[in-house]
Amino acid sequence: MLAITDVSKSFNRKLALDAVSLHVQKGEIYGLLGPNGAGKTTLIRIINQIIEANKGTLRFDGKLMSNEHLRLIGYLPEERGLYKSMGVLEQLVFLAQLRGMSKENAVKSANFWLEKFDIKDWSKKRIEELSKGMAQKVQFIAALVHEPDLLILDEPLSGFDPLNVELILNELKSLKSQGKTIILSTHNMRSVEEICDRAALIHHSKKLAEDSVWNLRAAQKSGEFSIRFSGNMIAFANALWTDFELIDKKELGDNRFLAVVKMRGNNQINDLLNALMGQIKIEAVEERIPTMQEVFMNLISGKEVENA
Amino acid sequence: MRNSWLIAIRELKERFSNGTFLWMMVLGPLCFLLFLFFLFKSGDEGKKSLTVLIADPAGLMDNKIVSSEGKNVNYYFIGDYLEIEEFRDGKAYQNFDALIEVNEKVLMNKKSFVFYRENPSADVKMQLKFQLERRVEEVMIENFTNLSVDQFRQIKQPLNVDFRNVYDPKNEASELEGYVGLVFGFLIVLFVLLFGMTILRSTTKEKSNRIVEVILASVKPYQLMLGKITGIGLAALIQIFVWTFFIAIGLIVFRQYIFPDMFDPSNWEGIQVSAEVQQQLMETNSAERYNQFVDLIYERINFGFMFAHFLFFFIAAYYFYGAFFSTIGSIAGTESDGQQFVLPIVIILGLSVYLGFLAVVVPDATIVKYASLIPFTAPVVMMVKLAQGLPIGSYYLVILSLLILVVSTIVLLWLAGKIYKNGILQFGHRAKLKNIIQGLKSK
Numbered sequence: 216m217l218a219i220t221d222v223s224k225s226f227n228r229k230l231a232l233d234a235v236s237l238h239v240q241k242g243e244i245y246g247l248l249g250p251n252g253a254g255k256t257t258l259i260r261i262i263n264q265i266i267e268a269n270k271g272t273l274r275f276d277g278k279l280m281s282n283e284h285l286r287l288i289g290y291l292p293e294e295r296g297l298y299k300s301m302g303v304l305e306q307l308v309f310l311a312q313l314r315g316m317s318k319e320n321a322v323k324s325a326n327f328w329l330e331k332f333d334i335k336d337w338s339k340k341r342i343e344e345l346s347k348g349m350a351q352k353v354q355f356i357a358a359l360v361h362e363p364d365l366l367i368l369d370e371p372l373s374g375f376d377p378l379n380v381e382l383i384l385n386e387l388k389s390l391k392s393q394g395k396t397i398i399l400s401t402h403n404m405r406s407v408e409e410i411c412d413r414a415a416l417i418h419h420s421k422k423l424a425e426d427s428v429w430n431l432r433a434a435q436k437s438g439e440f441s442i443r444f445s446g447n448m449i450a451f452a453n454a455l456w457t458d459f460e461l462i463d464k465k466e467l468g469d470n471r472f473l474a475v476v477k478m479r480g481n482n483q484i485n486d487l488l489n490a491l492m493g494q495i496k497i498e499a500v501e502e503r504i505p506t507m508q509e510v511f512m513n514l515i516s517g518k519e520v521e522n523a
Numbered sequence: 524m525r526n527s528w529l530i531a532i533r534e535l536k537e538r539f540s541n542g543t544f545l546w547m548m549v550l551g552p553l554c555f556l557l558f559l560f561f562l563f564k565s566g567d568e569g570k571k572s573l574t575v576l577i578a579d580p581a582g583l584m585d586n587k588i589v590s591s592e593g594k595n596v597n598y599y600f601i602g603d604y605l606e607i608e609e610f611r612d613g614k615a616y617q618n619f620d621a622l623i624e625v626n627e628k629v630l631m632n633k634k635s636f637v638f639y640r641e642n643p644s645a646d647v648k649m650q651l652k653f654q655l656e657r658r659v660e661e662v663m664i665e666n667f668t669n670l671s672v673d674q675f676r677q678i679k680q681p682l683n684v685d686f687r688n689v690y691d692p693k694n695e696a697s698e699l700e701g702y703v704g705l706v707f708g709f710l711i712v713l714f715v716l717l718f719g720m721t722i723l724r725s726t727t728k729e730k731s732n733r734i735v736e737v738i739l740a741s742v743k744p745y746q747l748m749l750g751k752i753t754g755i756g757l758a759a760l761i762q763i764f765v766w767t768f769f770i771a772i773g774l775i776v777f778r779q780y781i782f783p784d785m786f787d788p789s790n791w792e793g794i795q796v797s798a799e800v801q802q803q804l805m806e807t808n809s810a811e812r813y814n815q816f817v818d819l820i821y822e823r824i825n826f827g828f829m830f831a832h833f834l835f836f837f838i839a840a841y842y843f844y845g846a847f848f849s850t851i852g853s854i855a856g857t858e859s860d861g862q863q864f865v866l867p868i869v870i871i872l873g874l875s876v877y878l879g880f881l882a883v884v885v886p887d888a889t890i891v892k893y894a895s896l897i898p899f900t901a902p903v904v905m906m907v908k909l910a911q912g913l914p915i916g917s918y919y920l921v922i923l924s925l926l927i928l929v930v931s932t933i934v935l936l937w938l939a940g941k942i943y944k945n946g947i948l949q950f951g952h953r954a955k956l957k958n959i960i961q962g963l964k965s966k
Contacts (some may be wrong), residue, residue: 227961260736261946262742263739263740265736265739265948266948282743285740285741288738288740290737290740292736292737292740294733294736295733296729296732296733296734296735296736296737297732297734297737298533298537298732298734299732300537301533301537302538307931309529309533310737310741311529312529313526313529313738313741314741357737451705490891
């Protein structure tokens with residue numbers, strides 16, 4: 216869907232993007248991650264053709280990106296903004312028209328989304344008359360009112376209450392099921408885990424990693440397992456002997472424990488289970504996969520160490 | 524182009540949803556008409572008809588003033604001295620509006636007093652003075668010369684030495700008409716400044732409420748800039764048309780209903796003198812009657828011609844200066860931040876008005892010739908020159924001036940577009956000259 220190859224951008228000799236390449240596939244939700252100032256917004260602005268890259272190419276469905284492709288993109292910037300004195304419906308129609316939609320279709324589409332987000336009654340109100348959350352909804356609708364194929368959302372969940380966060384997340388899933396492609400730039404790692412298929416991490420103007428969310432997490436596995444059991448903690452520790460390392464333990468009460476164990480040598484989960492069986496009563500075993508938050512932190516701190 | 528047009532229409536709608544804009548649409552022409560009303564009225568103040576008593580103890584006037592009296596002033600005579608207190612308070616004199624003292628010394632010192640109860644209008648004063656002067660003159664001719672009245676007046680006629688420009692031998696240009704051009708020029712400056720500030724405000728507002736990022740994801744910066752300038756310009760044009768319409772209606776109402784006798788020649792009748800003298804009287808009187816503005820506005824200015832040129836120069840000047848205002852808006856962090864950069868523009872606009880004034884009083888000054896071609900000052904100076912009337916065969920100068928203005932506007936819009944593109948996405952900073960230079964250097 217979108218192929219970004221070796222894109223670089225600098226502002227007054229300060230490098231904002233350094234040969235970044237990304238590949239966003241059709242119909243996926245793609246997480247664009249990175250700390251503040253990493254270059255995400257610059258990249259998003261380049262995709263939206265708000266600014267031009269100094270180097271590199273962007274292809275949309277295999278074709279070099281041009282003005283024509285802007286109609287196929289919907290954009291929700293991090294810094295929200297609407298014309299405060301303009302009516303809700305009027306504003307949505309205006310923005311849809313700017314993206315190439317006819318007035319008639321724009322009105323139809325805007326009304327559809329207003330109804331869907333339960334703010335149809337507010338369509339005649341001016342933005343300045345709406346609550347912040349309501350205005351956020353209008354802004355979200357503005358990004359997709361012209362029925363784009365690619366939706367670029369910069370921090371779409373900020374400013375929403377938990378109820379509306381769920382509403383937006385469900386809407387994103389629904390859009391995905393309709394075949395829309397979504398690029399999601401966010402610091403909300405839970406949402407990345409929940410809805411993103413793939414993600415890329417940008418740090419200090421460079422891409423650090425790009426893969427499926429599962430692979431990114433799996434790549435950071437450290438061979439740790441959490442085991443819930445009932446029995447004697449000493450018997451459990453003795454059973455580990457030198458082949459396994461007890462990382463952490465927690466008493467759950469009623470002679471039940473939760474322990475985190477790391478493999479040593481070439482030992483596998485089966486070896487651990489064999490060692491434990493007969494010593495304690497195993498209730499649950501789960502491999503510990505790092506959260507996206509941990510992946511994010513690990514990748515960045517790893518890079519910092521490397522740079523140091 | 525479609526997107527620029529959509530932006531222009533949105534800007535236009537926003538102006539129309541603004542109460543101040545709508546009020547200006549009505550109040551602007553109303554203020555202008557009120558100003559004109561007082562200007563006209565100033566020549567029409569005071570009592571319009573008088574009953575005058577002439578105290579002529581020496582009987583110099585022979586109980587007559589003119590063979591047929593004017594309808595505005597009725598004269599009565601008394602062949603004795605009359606004390607001013609007696610005239611003021613005496614019951615017998617209450618029907619008289621004024622007392623004229625013509626004592627025997629009048630032929631020597633040529634001094635006479637008119638004591639009025641209520642200040643007469645300038646028109647009536649003029650008539651009274653003229654008629655009294657004429658009568659005293661007749662008496663003097665009779666007493667001191669052997670000439671007939673007409674012969675004397677022929678001799679008395681001053682030599683009319685008329686200074687005329689060799690390029691304008693018919694003296695079509697006049698200072699007064701030049702002032703009308705200056706008013707047109709001033710209107711250009713006024714509208715450019717008012718709506719230029721609107722461009723600045725609108726641009727900084729879009730930046731501060733961050734809608735600009737959404738818009739720029741759909742349109743190119745120069746399209747946004749052009750759309751914005753055009754939309755606000757359309758609002759300005761509509762404002763101008765509405766003003767023109769209301770002012771035109773107002774002028775018609777003035778002429779038909781409020782000052783109906785402005786052009787009525789019967790107002791000048793009643794003075795039975797020779798046709799030549801009456802003509803002279805009428806010429807003098809017409810200028811004084813409703814002061815020169817009436818004559819100027821209703822008779823001497825070709826409004827169709829002036830308005831057409833005004834539109835051309837206004838549109839070009841608006842885009843020319845609009846490019847500056849939008850550039851400032853794009854590099855400014857806030858509206859107040861941008862205002863510091865507006866000052867040089869205001870100074871230049873002020874200078875153009877001054878040069879327009881110079882074009883009125885010294886039409887042939889070298890600086891005026893250059894100013895009529897320099898795009899910064901051309902709109903005002905050219906309007907003055909157009910109002911004064913261009914010498915035959917020199918209309919090409921107007922075309923040249925407009926051409927220079929249009930070409931400079933295109934170049935300026937292109938440069939402004941570059942700065943705009945660079946500045947519009949910079950938030951939360953103070954405008955610096957550095958931003959302009961960076962913008963100009965950018966590809």
